[in-house]
Amino acid sequence: MKTQANRPTTLAAITDAEAARFLLRAKFGATDADIAAVKAQGYAGWLDAQVKSARGQSGAAWLDSQGHNAITKEAEYFNPTAGDFMIWNQLLAQPDEMRQRCAFSLSQFFVVSLNPIDGYWPPYIMAAWWNILLDEAFGNFRTLLERVTLNAGMGMYLNTKGNLKEDPKTGRAPDENYAREIMQLFTIGLYQLNPDGTEKKDTAGKPIETYVQADVTSLANVFTGYDHDMSRVKFLRVAWQNFPVVTAEFTSDPMRLEAKNHSSREVNFLGLTIPKGTPAPDQLKLALDHLFAHPNVGPFFCRQMIQRMVTSNPSPAYVKRVADVFADNGQGVRGDLKSVWRAILLDPEALAPADPGDSMSGKLREPVQRILSWARTVGVDPGDGKYKIYNLSREDTGIGQSPLRSASVFNFFRPGYVPPHTAIAKAGKQAPEFQITNETSVAGYINFLQTALRFGNWQFKPTYLALKPIAHDPAAVVDWFNLHLTANQLSPATVTLIATALASKGITPAGDDKDKLDMIASACLLVMSAPEYLVQK
Amino acid sequence: MTNIITTPVSRRAMLKRASEIAGMGAAAPLALNLASMGDAAAATAPGNDYKALVCVFLYGGNDHPNTLIPFDKMNHARYLGIRGGVSFQRKDLIPTALTPIQPQTLTDDLQYAFAPYLPRLKVLFDGGKLAPLLNVGSLITPVTRAQFDGSNRALYPLPPKLFSHNDQQTYWQALGSEGSTVGWGGRIGDYALSSNDQALLTCISASGNAVFVSGDKALQYQISPSGAIPVKGIKEAGYGSPQIMEALHQLITAQSKHAFENELTTIMRRSIEMEGIVNGALSKVSLNTNFDLVPGENSLADQLKIVARLIGARKELGSRRQIFFVSLDGFDHHSNLSQKHNELMSKVDEAVAAFYVATVEMGVQRDVTTFTASDFGRTLVNNGDGSDHGWGSHHFIIGGAVKGGRYYGTAPHVSATTDDQVGQGRLLPSTSIDQYAATLAHWFGVPDSEMATVLPNIGNFQGRNLGFL
Known part of the structure; x- marks a missing residue:
């Protein structure tokens, strides 16, 4: 589709104020140098340059550089507060500012909070989590979804870590937390959506639910058997405590499957049947592919990202234009996030001058x-x-x-x-x-x-x-x-x-x-x- | 009965006793108990025309099976069999086992114990100041298991998005879906606006924004644990100047044609206008009750303390009918339930008991009713080391007006297969939030004729007064 935003931008057309307006959405600050760059490169050219620009220092490398990796009797490895220092350093100081800004928006869709993260190395757990969001900020939604699912911090936050298969003897059932939230919050939401983000209605005019409890209970089997990967971890004996200090490799390694803890039951959710005994990695792939392919994902995700970057109340047409790009970036790729940001920031509705008569804008x-x-x-x-x-x-x-x-x-x-x-x-x-x-x-x-x-x-x-x-x-x-x-x-x-x-x-x-x-x-x-x-x- | 609360000496003595109780462990004999204190001080001062409802919201879905625990041998064995590794042993429940004041026969001859970390609430139960309401939850109309399993939603509608946190939080607070703008606490508050000199102090959240305390007319007023927060920059010039101070005041309070801007300045004007009034009144309140009974931070205790102080300032502020909202986060115990739930139970115990003692200190224990709410109950079946989202749950009502020391509602079977649950021990509620709310609203003074306005579905339920007040 040919939109105003896709036309080559006439450089002279961008004023300082327009450049600042664009910058304050696309990243955090708007310095004179930033404004000059947008005017020189045009919006689209500036975005291209940001996507290609070098990454900053990772959160983990910064923590190391500040000595937060020290293993001393002060036991800082249990202290979460450097996790706050780490994220503020990333957001305030790292040069890949647009990537940071997009990751911050993603962190409000895929949420892991430091609040309950405890045990060894909470700052490194958060650094690894943040790094995934940065890695995939200009990558693909499907890749991001898988890395989110297997992240050590997410494993702790939504309990995939240590999630055990059913046990008929004790009556134990798989934990449903991640299965529920990956559908409700991370992919499809509660109600079936039109491509423009509005809710579909049944004949009685009521919204149509996307899933029921049985879908959650069955999907939960897919997320059993995972735990932190301790294979690269060293267990250090130290004088000041009578149990070993665990090194931090587990914080950044994806969670590891322990096959004996994984449920081999048949899985049925959202119309997909994954046969009994399907190997766990294949099962995970099928389940995530199925969620990713759901028509809700584009409008559900894109509307929220528009809300984070541009306006609380995007028009359905705006949501649809962005969701269309999510569905296909023009080269047949679904879930291409750099194209999504571009569509959000360059949409005519975003770039049109604010209407002084619109009392609900922004x-x-x-x-x-x-x-x-x-x-x-x-x-x-x-x-x-x-x-x-x-x-x-x-x-x-x-x-x-x-x-x-x-x-x-x-x-x-x-x-x-x-x-x-x-x-x-x-x-x-x-x-x-x-x-x-x-x-x-x-x-x-x-x-x-x-x-x-x-x-x-x-x-x-x-x-x-x-x-x-x-x-x-x-x-x-x-x-x-x-x-x-x-x-x-x-x-x-x-x-x-x-x-x-x-x-x-x-x-x-x-x-x-x-x-x-x-x-x-x-x-x-x-x-x-x-x-x-x-x-x- | 002698009204000892009005004499300073007795009050000090009582506070001393309160602090002694606080110092005791769960297993210590609670001979000097809160409840007997409450009885001694029961005669509320005449002409004390005041009533408050205090909602304690446990965000995340409290694990009711480990809050009110089957204690008799048969049912405890069933509980142990279904819950496995996240259960309490029977011997650990002996100190908090509950004996109703009058004999009461429950389903399957159930007897309950409180979680071992609720020793102070047990004292309140024993003294008749606390009542558990069994298996209450979100319902639009009564439903049986067969109706739940069936597909006739026209006749047997279900609340939207059962088992989902945000939606069920909203249902508990507003009897509607996320995005609702009117809560039932606020609707009750609508009837009380004219009772108060400051209408804005009718519905107050000491937690974050909560739809519970937003009415059709009543607005939520939000207050921090340390009281109202002044905008320093409009009181002292600091590094600015008097002219800068004035400009700041003007900027942050001016009306705007833009709805978002205008809402910001509306909130700011409320903040500034109420700050002087509220903090002025609070500064005259002397409240001696200790809210810091156990080591560690307790945000619920901090919130209930400011609520207690506001109640202490009621005469100064001209407050006669108030609805408060406080909360504690972190109840979504999918894992490590045993440890984390115990920690939170301790906080609830400390905060709620201290708050009751504070109402006794102020002589308003019969005028203040505290009640708990939460997203949902949880599964009885364990998922390894935690539990999953459920539906019906057990809740507590606390106060001098409460006909406590006994149970209300219908006890559910301890089971993952009976028809009073819908799988994995998710309770099918036998009492609705509407009935719970109607009982509280009736006590608060909402006329029966208005009950359907406050609680639109109340007409679907038999019995709109559960009798606990």
């Missing part, structure tokens, strides 16, 4: 996205490079969200969340991010900003290098933030309000650094607190 920026966008854009000095940024999930003292710290496999918020008592609800629209927005979080966020924007977070300090030279010019400072953080989405009235207030600081070109930073941080606080910024359009 999406609420996620708290994590706000912090990343700020840090990636204003410049930060990482100090000692330890990235000691902790779990920020608390709404009163944090930002109400933290990467890889979802409270459950249902993500920080649900794609269909409707905030009660709102014009959004009355219009039948959705606003997922409002599920983590309330009287506490709105205040906690601004309080967090007030400290972080001026003084940073632990060792992590903003530099505002581009802003210090213009700090005496309030209008220029506001314009800078307006372009780089909001793609010029602040109204003239808001710009004036902020600039006028900033003038009260009376900064002169010769003023000292501290005063300039006070003024710049104040400007940033006002911009990042403004609803016109918070809603990304």
Whole structure:
């Protein structure tokens, strides 16, 4: 299909604000260099370059470089907190920023949370998980689905690790957790969908379920017999504890099949029969192929990714255009993710100028996205490079969200969340991010900003290098933030309000650094607190 | 009966006893029990026109078979046979075995014990302040096993997406599917808005956003464990200036034509307006009850403590009828059930018992009713070292007004084959959420004539007052 977005982009057609708008979706920050690159390469050319660009340092390599692999009597191998440091380092500092951004979106569809991960090496378990999302961010959905299924962390999170076949003597049944969630959350969802993401209806006008409990119970057999692969692991005797320290290879190796623990029963789910006694690897392949081929996967996955990147309420036509690309990238490949991102970001509905008359346009920026966008854009000095940024999930003292710290496999918020008592609800629209927005979080966020924007977070300090030279010019400072953080989405009235207030600081070109930073941080606080910024359009 | 609660000396003595109880292990004799304290203080101050419902939501689907456990020899043996490795031995249940105050005969002569990690709740049961409601769950209309297995959904509709976390959480809270915007706690709250000086303080979540406390008119007000959070930047200039402070205030509260922006500033205005009022009132509350009875963090205790403090501030705030929502995460025990469930039971025990003691301290134990809810019950059959998503479950109602020390509802067979379950011991509920809710709503003061508005399916069920209040 020929869309506006598929036409060669005229370079001159892209303004700074348009480039910033595109960048703030495709990745986190929008620096001057980024804006120049988009203008020079065009949207599509820029995307091609990102897909080809070099990978950053892996989470595991970074943990090693920081000494988090040390085996000492402090027993840091049990401590999860370096898992937070690892993911913040990845998101804030690694150069493959679009890949990181896409992986962050994927991490909200395929959810593993550090919260319950315990035992040996939780930071390395999360690093291996994150690495899979990065590896496959521009790869194929089917490959990703298999790696997700066999990942050590997912095995712990949704209990495929140690999942045993049925035992008629004791009455034990296979664990159904992964079988249920791979259908409900990771592939097809609860209800049959049209290619445009809307629900199919039966003759009575009711939605049609995709699966029933019997499908879950039978599919559960497929996921029996797996456990962490300890074949490369060393068991080290140490003086300070009376059981061996296990080395971390198991965290990144796919889970291993123990055939004797695998159910050989016939499997029947969603119309597929896998005969009794089919070898486990073949069974897994057949089951995942069957799920991957289900017509729901494209619209179900793509709509949520559009919600993460562009808008809470994409039109059915937009969903269909992206889902069509999921079904076939133009070269007969199903599930090609780099083509999906491209379709999402270059769709006419995404690139059309925001309609000022549309009171439901865009999406609420996620708290994590706000912090990343700020840090990636204003410049930060990482100090000692330890990235000691902790779990920020608390709404009163944090930002109400933290990467890889979802409270459950249902993500920080649900794609269909409707905030009660709102014009959004009355219009039948959705606003997922409002599920983590309330009287506490709105205040906690601004309080967090007030400290972080001026003084940073632990060792992590903003530099505002581009802003210090213009700090005496309030209008220029506001314009800078307006372009780089909001793609010029602040109204003239808001710009004036902020600039006028900033003038009260009376900064002169010769003023000292501290005063300039006070003024710049104040400007940033006002911009990042403004609803016109918070809603990304 | 002497009202000892009103004399400071007795109050201190009682708190001392409470802390002594808290220090005891599960096996220690709980002679100085919470329940007798409650009786001693039972005469609530006259003119104390106050009522609160407190929903304790156990996110993830609480494992009811290891919460209220078959204890008599025959049924315990059945439980052991079906559950295998994730069971409690009978000897470990002796300290928390329950004896109803009046003899009560249950299905198959069942006797139950609480999980060994619920010693304080056992004391409340013994004192008649706690009632278990057996096998309650999501239903649209009563269904039998045959009707469940049959295909006549027009006559025997089932709640949407049984066994799915998010959908059943929503059903428990709102009697509808995910995306519902009105919960039954909020609908009850709708009737109480005019009773309160601050209508916004009618429906309060100390947990995250929860549809339970959103009504047709009633809004959810959310509060943190440390109280309302002030926006510092509009109170002190800090590194900014008074003009910057004013601009910030204006920006974050101005109305907008964009619905998302406008909703943000609406929430912000509520936050700012209520913060001064709420924190001002909370600062005058002195609550001595210890919510930190066992080592370790307990977010449920933190939430119930702020609820207790808000109740303590009820006169200052002009609150007369309130609905609260608190929660604890992590109940989806597919694996390592024995260890993880025990840890969470301990937290529930600590938090709920401390909260009851706090209501006694404030003399409102007869005016505050706490009840549990959860996504669903779980399978009786084990899956290795955990259990799977189920349906019906057992829940607890706690408070001075509760006719406790006995069971309500119908005890299910301890079985994975009988008709009161639908496979692997997933209980087919014999009592509906609607009936559970109607009983609470009736106590709270919702007129019978309005019950069908609060609970649209209540008419499908025989008996809208289960009698536990």
